[in-house]
Amino acid sequence: MSFEIPGVLWRRDPEVTELPLVFDSPHSGTGYPDDFGFCCPFDVLRTAEDTFVDELYGSAPALGATLIGAIFPRSYLDANRAVDDLDTALIDGTWPSLLAPSHKTRSGLGLVRRVVRPGTPIYDRKLTVAEVMARLEGCHTPYHRVLDEACEGAHRKFGAVWHVNCHSMPSQRNGAKKGGHCPDFVLGDRDGSTCAPEFTNFVAGVLRERGYTVRINEVYKGVEIVKRQGRPAARRHSLQIEVDRALYMDQKTLEKSPGFARLQADITALIEALRGFASAELEKGREP
Numbered sequence: 001m002s003f004e005i006p007g008v009l010w011r012r013d014p015e016v017t018e019l020p021l022v023f024d025s026p027h028s029g030t031g032y033p034d035d036f037g038f039c040c041p042f043d044v045l046r047t048a049e050d051t052f053v054d055e056l057y058g059s060a061p062a063l064g065a066t067l068i069g070a071i072f073p074r075s076y077l078d079a080n081r082a083v084d085d086l087d088t089a090l091i092d093g094t095w096p097s098l099l100a101p102s103h104k105t106r107s108g109l110g111l112v113r114r115v116v117r118p119g120t121p122i123y124d125r126k127l128t129v130a131e132v133m134a135r136l137e138g139c140h141t142p143y144h145r146v147l148d149e150a151c152e153g154a155h156r157k158f159g160a161v162w163h164v165n166c167h168s169m170p171s172q173r174n175g176a177k178k179g180g181h182c183p184d185f186v187l188g189d190r191d192g193s194t195c196a197p198e199f200t201n202f203v204a205g206v207l208r209e210r211g212y213t214v215r216i217n218e219v220y221k222g223v224e225i226v227k228r229q230g231r232p233a234a235r236r237h238s239l240q241i242e243v244d245r246a247l248y249m250d251q252k253t254l255e256k257s258p259g260f261a262r263l264q265a266d267i268t269a270l271i272e273a274l275r276g277f278a279s280a281e282l283e284k285g286r287e288p
């Protein structure tokens with residue numbers, strides 16, 4: 001049953017015959033909480049969002065898939081980071097458990113971000129332990145619980161699940177040198193560890209057929225969410241998809257561009273194709 005946890009997330013369930021397909025958009029939330037206490041300009045803070053990504057995949061429930069979206073913004077708490085990926089320099093007091101800050105945290109882009117982007121701090125203060133704990137318990141925990149339940153439920157019912165973790169990436173198009181990094185899509189399966197190669201290749205093939213450039217595990221390999229969900233040996237497949245923001249929005253005004261409708265239609269076609277893919281894979285699984 002579809003539901004919403006106010007300020008945290010929503011889950012939309014399949015509206016037609018269900019297939020074990022789960023999509024989640026952890027960074028498209030625009031519900032900025034009153035207790036955020038940031039000091040940087042709001043329009044700059046918002047550039048951390050994967051704005052509209054939940055809408056790009058909005059047809060998923062009508063095509064028999066589950067769609068989950070965060071309401072809290074990524075700059076408040078990043079659900080795509082491990083709970084121990086925390087920056088002690090940001091905390092006022094002593095964190096009660098062991099931490100394992102990644103290279104992302106060291107550059108200010110961890111579980112709780114220190115900067116919107118390098119050189120632009122979010123806070124002019126440290127955060128209390130209680131404040132960060134509240135973000136973890138209020139946002140990170142329920143987000144992963146709801147995603148776990150959706151993937152586990154589908155796996156229990158069908159014996160397999162295909163999960164897509166949906167993101168967008170700042171465009172490198174204008175600044176990129178010739179031959180630089182500016183693909184339309186980047187697929188990440190953490191170098192083949194979070195899903196079967198057939199899944200990654202299928203998605204790449206559908207997108208390329210529709211005229212897009214696709215790279216795999218280049219710069220964006222996938223982070224915490226696909227790492228947690230992906231266990232291909234147990235038929236739990238998890239793939240990250242990054243799409244270039246320049247294809248669908250103005251990166252300064254954060255408004256949809258005329259390209260939005262075409263991209264949304266192509267993503268709808270991708271979800272339709274994935275229905276066929278999942279059905280065929282389930283059939284294969286039934287063979288003696």
Ligand SMILES: [Zn+2]
Nearest residue numbers: 027050167168
């Ligand atoms: Zn993202």
